[in-house]
Structures are given as structure tokens and as C-alpha cells.
Amino acid sequence: MDNSRPIGIFDSGYGGLTVFKSIVAKMPHYDYVYLGDNARAPYGNRSFETVHEYTLQCVKWFFEMGCPLVILACNTASAKALRTIQQQDLPDIDPAKRVLGVIRPTAEIIGDYTKTRSIGVLGTRGTVTSGSYEIEINKFFPDVKVHSMGCPMWVPLIENGEYASIGADYFVEKYLDELMTSAPDIDTILLACTHYPLLMDKIRKFLPAHVQVVAQGGIVADSLSTYLDKHTEMEQRLTKSSGVRFFTTDDTSDFDRHGSAFFGRNVQSEKVHLK
Structure with a gap:
């Protein structure tokens, strides 16, 4: 992939691989580079x-790798860093490059899923504290009530490979009970963390049958495809040889073992030292 101009996919760890999986399935012909900042996750x-x-730091690394377009497949980074990067950093670094997140494309359509006009949003404390989903969803669906719940134990469970264990049931049921007790009219729950799809079976197990659970992978993939259709100048800059490379800031063997579960096929990563 030397001289390639791939799409960069970023996450603080493994979670973004669930989004990356959907993007590659929808658009396999592009070149891609994935980076997980596992050392600081x-x-x-x-x-x-x-x-x-x-x-x-990670966005600049992607640019050094030749990526003209970077997707922050991380809700926390999208909530806490994206706007500043877009408005303050990019104009000085390279105005022709683009950095996109996962919150906006999700907010644009999530209101179409609910009949009761009441949505639950499950995410990290950082995402929930930012209020980003309430703000963005309200722009598109001002009649929808958003009930957010931080699930601080879920990511550690998932990153340590405990997402399928019986022990995880306690923390899945705990947060879902708190959410549904606070807002019984919820009929749609958004998984606003890209790690959470690995808990999908357990989440459905502890929810009423009428409550639907929405993951972001397919939504972000569809949004990216639409973006490239509309922005032909960017689409034409991207190379298309179906190349995929994985990088991590931490141990590659750990990344490969856990990452394969998220991505759905074998992953072979390279270690990178950020400057």
C-alpha cells in the first residue's frame, strides 16, 4: 500500500473494528488503515x-500515512475532539483533508426507528457527559426524548474478553434495568459505543421484546458511502486496491487476538509509536 491514499479508521481500542467491519463489507474496493490507540485506552x-x-496525534499519524479522509469510529473521540479538530486544527494542518465522526450520521436517522418518540442511548461516561447525542438528535428530531445512560463497566469487560461470560450478565442487566425504570416508554436503544455490539445477545436478553437495539456499524457505512457519492473530489483521491492494514499502539498479539473477535475475521496488526 505504498503510495496509497487509504481511508483511515480510528478508535481508542478495538470497538471501531465493529464499524470498520460494516464499512469494508459495504465498500470493499477502497484501501483502508485502522489504528487502535490501545496503549492509552x-x-x-x-x-x-x-x-x-x-x-x-492519531489523526496526524493517519495524514502521514497518506489518508485524505479519517473516520473517528469512536463515540468518545467524536463527542470530545471532533469539532475542535474540524474547526481549529484542520485549517492549519491541511484544509483539503477531512475528519468525520459517528455521532452525526447516527443522529440523522435514529428518530426514524422510534414510535413512542423515546430513545435510550447507552455509552461511555465521556459520551454521555458531553450531551452530544441529545444535542444532535434534537436538531433532526426535536420531538424525540433522549434518555442517556453511562455504562462504565462494559468496555473493560469487553476489552478483557469477558463479554460472553456469565459474570457480564450482572452489569448488562444492571444498566438496562436502571435505564428502563427511569423511562419505561423507551422503544429504541442506541448502542453509542462501538464496543457494545459484542454484548448484543446479552442486551437483548434483558430487554422487553418490543424494544429494538440499534448498532452503528451499518449506519456509519451507509453514511460514508453517501458522503463519497456526494463528494466526488474526495472519492477520486482515494486509492482502490482492497488493501487493509491494522495498527495498534500496544501489543500486537493482544490486538490480533481480541481484534479478530470484533472484526469477524483474522487480524494481523503492526505496532506504531506515536510522536
């Missing part, structure tokens, strides 16, 4: 300033 409880600093 999770981002969920870090300050806005720290998340911006870490995310910007």
Missing part, C-alpha cells in the same frame, strides 16, 4: 483536553 473517562490531544 479507554478514552471514556478522560478529560476533553486529553481526548483531543490523543485523537489529534
Whole structure:
């Protein structure tokens, strides 16, 4: 992939691989580079300033790798860093490059899923504290009530490979019970963390049958495809040889083992040292 101009996919760890999986399935012909900042994960409880600093470092690395377009497949980074990067950093770095997130495309359509006009949003503390989903959903669906719940134990469980264990049931049921007790009219729950699809079976197990659960992978993939259709100048810059490379800031063997579960097929990563 030397001299390639791939699409960059970023996450603080493994979660973005669930979004990446959907993007590659929909648009397999493009070249891609994935980076997981596992050495500094999770981002969920870090300050806005720290998340911006870490995310910007990673975005600059993608640009050095030749990526003209970077997708922050991380809700925390999208909530705490994206706007600053788009408005303050990109104009100085390279106005022709683009950085997109996962919150806006999700907010644009999530209101179409609910009949009761009441939605639950499950995410990290960072995403929930930012209020980003309430703000963005209200722009498109002002009649929809958004009930957010932070699930601080879910990412550690998933990143440590415990998402299928019986022990995870307690924390899945705990947060869902709190959410549904606070807002019984919820009929749609958005998984506003890209890790959470690995808990999908358990989440459905502890919810009433009429409550639908929405993951972001397909939504983000559809949105990216539409974006490239509309922005032909960007689409034409991207190389198309179906190349995929994985990078991590931490141990590659750990990334490959856990990442394969998220991505749905074998992953072979390379280690990168961020400057």
C-alpha cells in the first residue's frame, strides 16, 4: 500500500473494528488503515483536553500515512475532539483533508426507528457527559426524548474478553434495568459505543421484546458511502486496491487476538509509536 491514499479508521481500542467491519463489507474496493490507540485506552473517562490531544496525534499519524479522509469510529473521540479538530486544527494542518465522526450520521436517522418518540442511548461516561447525542438528535428530531445512560463497566469487560461470560450478565442487566425504570416508554436503544455490539445477545436478553437495539456499524457505512457519492473530489483521491492494514499502539498479539473477535475475521496488526 505504498503510495496509497487509504481511508483511515480510528478508535481508542478495538470497538471501531465493529464499524470498520460494516464499512469494508459495504465498500470493499477502497484501501483502508485502522489504528487502535490501545496503549492509552479507554478514552471514556478522560478529560476533553486529553481526548483531543490523543485523537489529534492519531489523526496526524493517519495524514502521514497518506489518508485524505479519517473516520473517528469512536463515540468518545467524536463527542470530545471532533469539532475542535474540524474547526481549529484542520485549517492549519491541511484544509483539503477531512475528519468525520459517528455521532452525526447516527443522529440523522435514529428518530426514524422510534414510535413512542423515546430513545435510550447507552455509552461511555465521556459520551454521555458531553450531551452530544441529545444535542444532535434534537436538531433532526426535536420531538424525540433522549434518555442517556453511562455504562462504565462494559468496555473493560469487553476489552478483557469477558463479554460472553456469565459474570457480564450482572452489569448488562444492571444498566438496562436502571435505564428502563427511569423511562419505561423507551422503544429504541442506541448502542453509542462501538464496543457494545459484542454484548448484543446479552442486551437483548434483558430487554422487553418490543424494544429494538440499534448498532452503528451499518449506519456509519451507509453514511460514508453517501458522503463519497456526494463528494466526488474526495472519492477520486482515494486509492482502490482492497488493501487493509491494522495498527495498534500496544501489543500486537493482544490486538490480533481480541481484534479478530470484533472484526469477524483474522487480524494481523503492526505496532506504531506515536510522536
